[in-house]
Amino acid sequence: MSSDATVFSQIYHRVFEKSYTIRETEGLLRDFVGSIGKALSHNEIILGHIKILAKLPEPAAEYFITLSLTRLDQIDVTPSEHWRNGGGVILDSLELYVNVLIFGHTISAVEKVVTETLKDLGTGSTEWKEPSKNVSRKVQPKVLRGKKRNSNEK
Numbered sequence: 001m002s003s004d005a006t007v008f009s010q011i012y013h014r015v016f017e018k019s020y021t022i023r024e025t026e027g028l029l030r031d032f033v034g035s036i037g038k039a040l041s042h043n044e045i046i047l048g049h050i051k052i053l054a055k056l057p058e059p060a061a062e063y064f065i066t067l068s069l070t071r072l073d074q075i076d077v078t079p080s081e082h083w084r085n086g087g088g089v090i091l092d093s094l095e096l097y098v099n100v101l102i103f104g105h106t107i108s109a110v111e112k113v114v115t116e117t118l119k120d121l122g123t124g125s126t127e128w129k130e131p132s133k134n135v136s137r138k139v140q141p142k143v144l145r146g147k148k149r150n151s152n153e154k
Contacts, residue, residue: 005048005101008102009097012095013093014095018122019090019091032120033052037069040100045071047104049102051066051067052067054094
């Protein structure tokens with residue numbers, strides 16, 4: 001195992017196959033960060049940390065959540081006040097800021113784990129974007145405030 005740490009940092013725009021509530025999205029994100037951690041752990045121990053910031057772009061950027069993983073048995077979750085109180089919000093995409101600092105893996109191995117795991121997140125399309133560039137307007141998320149999902153919608 002190398003004594004050097006690998007630092008991976010990337011921004012993705014994730015468009016879901018279907019719309020999800022805030023709570024459903026939080027569950028998807030917990031699974032996402034946990035899956036990355038499991039794939040990069042050594043004997044169930046993460047030699048580093050994994051942090052995710054998931055947010056809606058402008059004008060709804062006040063809706064965000066951070067997830068942090070340093071141990072497989074504990075995901076630290078910190079939602080913004082809007083995210084916490086946004087029970088009626090339905091969303092179909094997110095901006096994901098993924099940061100991994102880990103020992104024992106190459107940058108290409110970390111990138112492969114993240115991109116493969118991302119494929120399962122809400123099964124949809126993903127666009128990598130450079131941090132300095134704006135997301136194209138055509139892929140902005142649809143935020144429907146106050147619209148409740150019908151009980152017969154899946």
